[in-house]
Amino acid sequence: MYIQKTIENEIKCQSVGLHSGRKIHMTIKPAGVDEGIVFYRKDLPGSEGIKASPTNVSDTTLATTLGVNGTRISTVEHLLSAFFGMGIDNAIVETGSFEIPIMDGSALPFVGFLKNAGIKSQNKSKRFVVIKKPVSVSDNEGSASLFPSPGFRITYNIDFGHPLIGKQSYDMIFSRDVYEKDICAARTFGFLQEVEYLQARGLALGGSLNNAIVLDDEKVINKEGLRCPDEFVKHKILDAIGDLSLLGMPIIGHFVAYKSGHKLNNLLLRKLLHHKECWEMVHYFNGEMELFDEIIDARPYDTAEDIISLTGN
Secondary structure, three states: OOEEEEEOOOEEEEEEOOOOOOEEEEEEEEOOOOOOEEEEEOOOOOOOOEEOOHHHEEEOOOOOEEEEOOEEEEOOHHHHHHHHHOOOOOEEEEEOOOEOOOOOOOOHHHHHHHHHHOEEEEEEEOEEEEEOOOEEEEOOOOEEEEEOOOOOEEEEEEEEOOOOOEEEEEEEEOOHHHHHHHHOOOOOEEEHHHHHHHHHOOOOOOOOOOOOEEEOOOOEOOOOOOOOOOHHHHHHHHHHHHHHHHHOOOEEOEEEEEOOOHHHHHHHHHHHHHOHHHEEEEEEEOOEEOOOOOOOOOOOOOOHHHHHHHHOO
16 A cells, blocks of 8 residues: 555546536546556647646636646546545546546546456555644635544535425545445435536536436435435545545545535645645655644644645645
8 A cells, every 4th residue: 555556557548527417538547656547638648747736726616627738628526536446646647638537427437447457556555644733715605624543534515495405414534345345336416406506507518317416496306316315525535535636645544524515625735745745745655644743733634725825726
């Protein structure tokens, strides 16, 4: 778990794009150590690669979108979540559209592709970010925080005014086994009125009961129902794992979220990077982590608006 990894063999897959509704072909290739996850738009010959990075997030409306010099790639969070869940640090992703194919609305198909391709250990240790002092962001709806912890822990709380969802909470200590068993199959979800509104405006054209949980005013309208009773909060965790993986290094800390989403997740990473006294980068050598400074109390939390002003985004 301390060594960088890529895939053994090339992966080819296709599915519709959530927003375009068009069939998208995607290829995932092995990459060298320290390359990270890099996206290439094959439909835009000559365009530069887009590295998965917090500072390359250009939009968080409905999905996480990365962009560099006018080239963008959207809906990256499920694939990034699968990479992180399976321990993949380095990969090249080539796609023929502005978005990643939606598959079944979860990370489960991507996990299957990665396992079938094989996972290859590389001759260099991973870097980890150790949270030394709490960092938090918030807006009028929710909050997202990172606290010191001996491992990567996630506590997520949601609250929807829908009788089938309501308040849901989930707490987990991250491991590959837990991710595969409990998280990766959780599908994205939406409300029928919202889907109809978006599609009338040319968005979510690929959204269907095959790639999302859809709810009317009272129930899930998918014939197969839910994969698990808490699929909603588990999908929010799946998304958050993908968003946090943009840091490019696993986190040793406790992520706590209340009604957070792509925007707050990204703002949290940007604030973390700005406040260098709150974290330390470490390597593992022969299974032993470098020592780091004693944890001390945090400064008062800033709001999301403060961070927008701070980062210029």
